[in-house]
Amino acid sequence: MALPKRIWPLAAVLLGFLVALPALADEPGEFDFYVLSLSWSPTYCKQEGDGANPHQCNVRDPFRFVVHGLWPQYERGYPQSCSGPRRIEKRIAVGMEDIMPSHGLVFHQWRKHGTCSGLSPDDYFALTRQAYEKVTIPGAFSRLDKRGKASPETVEKAFRLANPGLNDDAMAVTCSNGEFDEIRICLTKDLQFRACRNVDRSGCRAGSLAIPAPTR
Template sequence: MRLAPSAGPVLAALLLCAALLLPTLASAQQTGEPGRFDHYVLTLSWSPSYCEAMGERAEPAQCERARPFAFVVHGLWPQYARGWPEHCVKPAPFLPEPVLRSMLDIMPSRRLVLHQWRKHGTCSGEDASAYFASVRRAYERVTIPEAFRHLDDYRMVSPGEVEAAFRTANPGLATDMIAVACDGRRLTEVRICMNRTLGFTACEEVDRRACRASRVVMPPLRNSAGAR
């Protein structure tokens, strides 16, 4: 079949576009490969904000009156310099019950532990025991500022104040290594970037996604006497 005279330039343009897309497609095929990532993000959730926002849908083990959690671990997330992998192994390998139970003091929800293993843990390249051991080591390397351990009333804060408190409590933690997240009204999370050996590291993209509100509220614990 002969092409119309105008088809030559069009075909050439299509071929050029295909050639330009090949590197992108090749890169996309690598997304979600276990163990291939640049750094971690340790995400600490302000539990009272979660409980207040979710209301009756909140996890009972985390939000009932007898369990007054403050900052808890949301997850330890493998990240790329831009973007992140998730659900790297489907179906996810089995999560042993003893490993799951061992995390409930800092991740107070069975569903949360399971979800984090399936979505993020499978991208770490580690088995479940090793991954959650890394989660605990990461958590233990961060000192929660004293001001946020026993909050017994609503407190208005700026994201900058919270970042400054964490940097003061954690020498070596710089402004481009931490980001505060919010839902527009409440402080929801503090995200701290760590390298693959769990030392603090810079993370430009995470820092760019930080809360932009000037002031946000931190709801209080249900019973500050037992705060964690």
Template sequence: MAAARWKSAAVALTAAVLAISVVSPSFARDRKGFRQQESGQVQDSFEFYVLSLSWSPSYCEAEGSGANRQQCDGGRPYAFVVHGLWPQFERGYPSRCATDRPKVSGRTLQSVLDIMPSPGLIRHEWQQHGTCSGLLQDDYFGLVRTAWMKVAIPAEYDRLDGYRMVAPDDVENAFLRANPGLSADDMAVTCDRRYLREIRICMSKDLKFRSCPAVARQSCRLPKAVMPPVRGG
């Protein structure tokens, strides 16, 4: 009788452990305490997107010999380009979700090179972020283009013919003026130690501007940053 009770308890314990392993979310914590999905897990229950627009001349100068040659030495006058469209949690983000299509087709690469001017960047963004969107590959890159078209680039940043020292707040205000409905709580202007690097704009899943305090706190704290001139053209 005691052996039977012991066996029954062992079976129940095993079932409980298995149940916990099935329903427990597969999140790791990064060093800032943000939730980051473990590599290879499926995730499409994120809260919003971040559209990241990179000032291409800053990327080219900051990365130097490590920069993508097609983007930086190809002769086309790239100004702001799409870095990525990133699924986000309120704090943290999913990454490298499971997919049966890890490679990006040549046709898809060609379809977005005008706004993401590096095949390597396109491949990376799909594997790192796009796979967590819950979208098919072509639908994801179609959404990237739609998000890009939702944002008006201020006329003064269509092209720069010379180096300019800019206050990040001035760049932010230019984007706010050019995009009715966008607020300071919906975006961040980022920099490194010298260059203005990116505009990050938060969007709902249907691509409406929305607030994102954790992203907005990433804004550049330099009084002024360098915007190098547009190359080529």
């Protein structure tokens, strides 16, 4: 139904006021589940080359899967950069070096994702470690010593077989430049595997991916 012409000016003012209102900020702790993102370190080191983090790539014992992050998620979308302390103590990054070798990554993950968890920095990164330790890495990735190939479905199957209760609709493989990048696994707030169809649907659609091998 059309508005009478005499109230058009008032409607325009009200519309302008509503448009000018700031978006509601994401509230810490208000989310539905977590995504644990595990990056295949050899892909990062290969693609970044001389620009790669030396603490991750120029090491005697090469990293394989490392934690990219533990991300609070909505059923659609995700919160980010919530209110709360932005800085964390360096000792936290030092304590995560075995699974998150970049201090810069630790600090960034806290600012963007950890602040939305509703947890303290210590508790958030303790939970991140628990999530990492919950996932069993398939033996093929633990033994890989030369460049290989696999489809995203094959990677997911390997993780499914190694982790009872983890289904195909609870994870997604990501890729970049035709190479295996990450496996993203969905977890409840108490770290149980759970379905996440939007995350699953966002996975890599390539038929085959190269899987770089760790290099010394």
